[in-house]
Amino acid sequence: MSQTDRTKTEKRAKRLTGALRGAGVRITRQRAALLDVLAVADDHPDAVELQRRAEVEVPGISLSTVYRTLTSLEEQGVILRHQFEGTPARFEHAEAEHHDHIIDIDTGEVVEFCSERIERLQAEIAAELGYEIVHHRMELYVRAKRADRESG
């Protein structure tokens, strides 16, 4: 990470904690640790994994605190919670634009994608039925194409 990147990240962090404070959310050691961990995560960790990562900064941080913090951050719109099939909920930082997920059912790896055309079609379909979309969820459970693997 370059010097300017670091500066930018720190500025965002400051803005973020300011906003949280405004909403009556205190920045404790455990929350700061979780915010750090979430900010640098480029994957989709679950609560236990986040606890493990936060423990570097706050040894002994309890799992209930992790869950409570995640719920609170989700309510503040800071993070997103994803309930994929057959796994505990997984979380990600919410700064980027909306996207959906491709889950490799063999490896558990998650790839993000977004299709404006699909989004448009979804909105049309909902509108035709007299609804407005509050949020949606689209998950593609996939495996690597035949050519990329061995057996079939």
Next chain:
Amino acid sequence: MSQTDRTKTEKRAKRLTGALRGAGVRITRQRAALLDVLAVADDHPDAVELQRRAEVEVPGISLSTVYRTLTSLEEQGVILRHQFEGTPARFEHAEAEHHDHIIDIDTGEVVEFCSERIERLQAEIAAELGYEIVHHRMELYVRAKRADRESG
């Protein structure tokens, strides 16, 4: 239900139980009851609701049996299990073609829909990334449009 409809339904039921038997699945009173209940359901009941409905035919049917049967029927491809947000799993008979779901977040009501155009786009996106879709899940969480309601 007309006489011919009833006959058709009964034929399908016979074919179905035959197939299940072939897979080593016994048709017990409790399973027959659940198959009946699922066959006539035009909604998306959860396990407890299915137990309640099956109890008309088999009083005292246990919830574990319901769950075990549902798992077995799902494995046989007879029913589909849907894990919508914040509710226990809900089930539906699998005879129709594939479709996705619109969930009214105010009423819990579920509407089915299918868009070939979206399906095509999904497949394209997966293919471009070197994946083949095993299955997918698309849920639109909606509410009735402003005009249809009162307050905002």
Next chain:
DNA sequence: AGTGCAGATGCAATCCATTTGCAGGTAGTT
């Protein structure tokens, strides 16, 4: 820097949907 207190923490207990071990029952083949 000190104080007050709303809000946060850790722990253990609890919740809820779902699964499972077990001992007795039954479908369906022989």
Next chain:
DNA sequence: AACTACCTGCAAATGGATTGCATCTGCACT
């Protein structure tokens, strides 16, 4: 009718997530 592999009901266990409670602590205000 008998045999037995599969099924049932019950109660206990599981696993992810939440919660009650006593204690602690950020942080706004001196």
